[in-house]
Amino acid sequence: MSPERSVDKKRIAFLASGRGSNFQAVIDAIAAGTIPGICVGLVTDNPGAYAIERAKSAGIPVTVVDYARFPAKAAYEEALLSAMRACRADLFVLAGYMRILGFGIVREFSGRMMNIHPALLPAFSGLHAQRQAIEYGVKVAGCTVHLVDEGMDTGPIVVQRCVPVLPDDDETTLADRILAEEHEALPLAVKLFCEGRLEADGRRVRVR
DSSP: OOHHHHTTSEEEEEEESSOOHHHHHHHHHHHTTSSSEEEEEEEESOTTOTHHHHHHHTTOOEEEOOGGGSSSHHHHHHHHHHHHHHHTOSEEEESSOOSOOOHHHHHHTTTSEEEEESSOTTSSOSSOHHHHHHHHTOSEEEEEEEEOOSSSSOSOEEEEEEEEOOTTOOHHHHHHHHHHHHHHHHHHHHHHHHTTOEEEETTEEEEO
């Protein structure tokens, strides 16, 4: 792509707490030219997150805001907000970020944050979604990419993907099947955002 066209690329930053496989899926899509964006940073609350190694391998700047080093959540969120502002990102992607963001952060970046959740929301929000699905006895599960609002996994839905729940599934096998769909759904949602094709109208997100 020519230097003139590169200015059109959206700036994307990530929040992650763990292994970062969804982070990897998106940066791979960026590297392949599928997503018209550039990854400008990874912010993590966990200094031991494997996502850090993925970022370093890709030459992506990393900021660690270690939750354990702060005396209270308010102090942590102040530091987190500062780190996010420093990214100057058009879009923040929560890829396995395991904390609920405070209202101040959500409001500041409203419409500019996405989260990936391993369930077909609004069913089975929160932790252990795959376990919840199996215990409830559903026949279909999946994943959801949604815009972040002030609730837990309650924001407007951007993309969903489905998988069957098989009779012999346990939490691990179902999680693995869903994860494969997450690796497709999240890059697609980021691509649509970067192309300017998403239009939020209340709870509905339309793709232009």
